[in-house]
Amino acid sequence: AQSVTQPDIHITVSEGASLELRCNYSYGATPYLFWYVQSPGQGLQLLLKYFSGDTLVQGIKGFEAEFKRSQSSFNLRKPSVHWSDAAEYFCAVATNTGFQKLVFGTGTRLLVSP
Amino acid sequence: DVKVTQSSRYLVKRTGEKVFLECVQDMDHENMFWYRQDPGLGLRLIYFSYDVKMKEKGDIPEGYSVSREKKERFSLILESASTNQTSMYLCASSRASSYNSPLHFGNGTRLTVT
Numbered sequence: 001a002q003s004v005t006q007p008d009i010h011i012t013v014s015e016g017a018s019l020e021l022r023c024n025y026s027y028g029a030t031p032y033l034f035w036y037v038q039s040p041g042q043g044l045q046l047l048l049k050y051f052s053g054d055t056l057v058q059g060i061k062g063f064e065a066e067f068k069r070s071q072s073s074f075n076l077r078k079p080s081v082h083w084s085d086a087a088e089y090f091c092a093v094a095t096n097t098g099f100q101k102l103v104f105g106t107g108t109r110l111l112v113s114p
Numbered sequence: 115d116v117k118v119t120q121s122s123r124y125l126v127k128r129t130g131e132k133v134f135l136e137c138v139q140d141m142d143h144e145n146m147f148w149y150r151q152d153p154g155l156g157l158r159l160i161y162f163s164y165d166v167k168m169k170e171k172g173d174i175p176e177g178y179s180v181s182r183e184k185k186e187r188f189s190l191i192l193e194s195a196s197t198n199q200t201s202m203y204l205c206a207s208s209r210a211s212s213y214n215s216p217l218h219f220g221n222g223t224r225l226t227v228t
Binding site: 006009034036041042043044045046049090101102103104105106107 | 158159162204219
C-alpha cells in the first residue's frame with residue numbers, strides 16, 4: 001500500500017531564509033504527488049502537484065517541489081519565507097484508482113521567526 | 115471559486131448521541147470525501163462518494179456511515195458517538211474527470227464528544 005512520510009513535525013525558519021520541507025513516498029508505480037497547505041482555522045489548499053514530465057514543478061505563493069524517483073522524494077522548497085507562510089504543510093500521494101483517493105503524510109508545522 | 119461549506123465549525127456532543135456532519139459543495143463535483151484530522155496522524159479517509167447514492171469505505175470507516183442523496187451534499191453520520199471520535203472533520207470535493215482536478219476542502223468541523 002502507498003504511504004507518505006514527512007519526517008519533520010516542526011520546522012522553524014527565519015523570515016527571508018530559504019525553506020525545504022521533506023516528503024518521502026512509498027508506491028510501486030509512478031505516483032501522483034501533491035503538497036497542500038493548511039493555515040490556522042482553515043481547510044487545506046493545493047500548493048502544487050506532480051503527475052508526469054518535468055520533475056521540478058512550480059506552485060502558488062512562490063513554492064516549488066522536485067520529484068526525485070531515485071530517492072522516492074518530493075521535497076517542497078521556497079527561496080525566501082514570509083511570515084504569512086506559517087502554516088501546516090501536508091504531502092500526499094494518489095494512486096491510479098480513478099477517484100483521487102489521497103494518502104496524506106502526518107504534516108509539518110512551519111514556524112516563521114522574525 | 116469553489117466553495118465547500120461545512121455546516122458547523124464547532125460541535126459538542128455527548129457519548130451515545132447520533133451526530134450528523136453536513137457538507138455542501140457548489141461546483142457540481144462528482145467526488146466528495148470525508149477525512150478526519152488528528153495531531154501526529156495527518157488526514158485519514160473515512161468515506162468517499164463518486165456519485166449520488168454511491169459510497170465507498172476509506173481507511174477508517176468503523177463507527178461512521180455516510181449519505182449522499184443529492185450531488186451537492188454529503189453527510190457524515192456517527193451512529194453512537196464515542197470519545198475517541200473527538201477530532202477535526204474535513205470534507206472535500208473534486209471533479210471526477212482527471213487527476214488534474216484537485217481536492218477542494220471545507221474549513222472543517224471540530225467535534226468534541228464528552
